[in-house]
Amino acid sequence: MTGHAYRAGASARALRFDCGRVCLDLAATAHPVERLDGPDRLRQWLAGAGLVPPGTPLERAGPGWLAAFRDLRTQIATVVGAELDGRPPGHALDRVNAVARNPPPPPRAVRRADGTLGRGLSGDPDCQALLGAVARDAVELLTDPGARALLRRCAGQDCPLVYLDTSRGRRRRWCSGETCGNRERVARHRRSRRG
Numbered sequence: 001m002t003g004h005a006y007r008a009g010a011s012a013r014a015l016r017f018d019c020g021r022v023c024l025d026l027a028a029t030a031h032p033v034e035r036l037d038g039p040d041r042l043r044q045w046l047a048g049a050g051l052v053p054p055g056t057p058l059e060r061a062g063p064g065w066l067a068a069f070r071d072l073r074t075q076i077a078t079v080v081g082a083e084l085d086g087r088p089p090g091h092a093l094d095r096v097n098a099v100a101r102n103p104p105p106p107p108r109a110v111r112r113a114d115g116t117l118g119r120g121l122s123g124d125p126d127c128q129a130l131l132g133a134v135a136r137d138a139v140e141l142l143t144d145p146g147a148r149a150l151l152r153r154c155a156g157q158d159c160p161l162v163y164l165d166t167s168r169g170r171r172r173r174w175c176s177g178e179t180c181g182n183r184e185r186v187a188r189h190r191r192s193r194r195g
Contacts, residue, residue, distance in 0.1 A: 003023075008177055013037075015045050015048050016028050016029075019161065019162065019163040019164065019175060020150075020163050020164025021137055021141050022049050022050070022134055023076050023080075023138035024074045024161075024163060025074055026049070027080065027161070027162065029045060031159065036086055039062050039065065042181050043056075043058045043061050044070060051105075051125075051133055052105070053118070053120055054194070057124075058124070058125070068127055069134075072095075072173050073093075073101055074097060075092040075096050076135075077078070077159060077160075079092045079093050079096055079142065080138070080141075084153060086130075096139065097135075097137050100135035100138070101178060102128040102129055104133035105121045105128075105129045107121060107122070117130075129163040140163075147188040148168060151163075151165075154175040154180050156175065157180075157181025159174075159175060159180050162175075163175045
């Protein structure tokens with residue numbers, strides 16, 4: 001990777017859910033390193049993204065699921081990037097639309113141990129249903145003029161991530177203040193000390 005070096009440590013591999021939409025959070029799993037590096041990480045991401053309740057076993061999630069989610073991730077990143085650049089997305093939009101046709105997993109209300117209601121799923125969700133939920137989120141994002149107007153590219157050096165800027169005044173510059181924002185502040189401090 002050009003520019004500043006990324007450490008492949010725990011923080012680089014940590015799953016992130018700060019881009020503002022599930023589809024953008026999926027796209028963020030490819031940077032700065034591959035975060036979906038196995039079926040267990042995919043299961044963690046699905047629960048962290050709220051697509052399945054925590055503790056859902058997803059026993060069928062294997063290498064095929066991983067490949068399908070990585071492929072959808074590529075298609076979503078291509079379509080979102082094309083939208084921001086004002087260029088045609090090519091076949092990526094067709095692929096996202098095709099996946100979005102899959103009905104998402106049906107939810108159901110379940111009684112928790114403390115007596116409150118929580119969200120559960122009716123049965124064990126399959127890969128296509130979960131992919132469909134993410135693709136539908138991308139379609140909803142890109143077809144909602146208000147949401148689409150909030151799409152921003154990270155201003156961090158060599159960071160390709162896109163996020164939804166819902167900050168007050170719409171002045172958010174980085175995908176994450178703790179990662180790209182902090183790197184920029186450190187770089188600025190170093191430049192000022194050298195100058």
